[in-house]
Amino acid sequence: MESLDINITITDRDGVTHEVEAPTDMAMNLMEVIRSYELAPEGTIGVCGGMAMCASCQCYVLSNTELPEMQDDEEAMLSEAFYVKDNSRLGCQIQIVPEMEGLVVEIAPES
Numbered sequence: 001m002e003s004l005d006i007n008i009t010i011t012d013r014d015g016v017t018h019e020v021e022a023p024t025d026m027a028m029n030l031m032e033v034i035r036s037y038e039l040a041p042e043g044t045i046g047v048c049g050g051m052a053m054c055a056s057c058q059c060y061v062l063s064n065t066e067l068p069e070m071q072d073d074e075e076a077m078l079s080e081a082f083y084v085k086d087n088s089r090l091g092c093q094i095q096i097v098p099e100m101e102g103l104v105v106e107i108a109p110e111s
Contacts, residue, residue, distance in 0.1 A: 004098050009063075011106040012039045022096045031057035031091035034107065044110055050092035055081030055111060057091035063104035067094055082111035 005021040010033075012018065022033045031046045034057070048054040052073040058081055061067065067089065070078075074093045078084050088108065094100075 006096065006098060006101040006103070008033065008096075008100070008102075009104040010034060010037075010039055010059075011062075013107050013109060022100075024096050024098045024100075026096075028096045029092050030059060030089075030094040030096065030103075030105065033096060034091060040107055045107070046092060048092075052077050052090055052093055055084075055090065055108075058083070058088055058108035059091045059094075059105040060085055060108060061087045061089055061103070061105055063102060065100050065103045067100070081108075083108050 004024045006024055008020050008022050010018050010020060018037065018039055020037050022028065029050060031050055034040055035046055045057050047056040055077055074090050077090060078088055
């Protein structure tokens with residue numbers, strides 16, 4: 001089975017926009033994609049290892065992309081996080097799937 005990469009646009013914390021390709025066949029999440037492209041300094045994103053226990057991977061979703069529904073632990077974490085907006089999600093809770101082609105996100109400021 002051929003790997004299917006999708007195109008994602010990620011704006012980093014310096015306001016620089018990056019067009020990246022993310023594999024949909026490696027069970028990666030958005031936080032891991034950001035880390036693999038080094039779009040946030042080491043130690044400033046995914047600090048808890050993707051357990052929805054910190055908000056270091058908070059992103060603002062700027063496209064109308066269909067995303068998985070927010071689970072309780074993600075919602076609880078975002079209720080305590082800084083710089084939260086209506087379109088905030090935790091990157092570690094967004095699994096990369098083919099339906100997310102064209103996803104546009106901005107990494108939230110460091111708290």
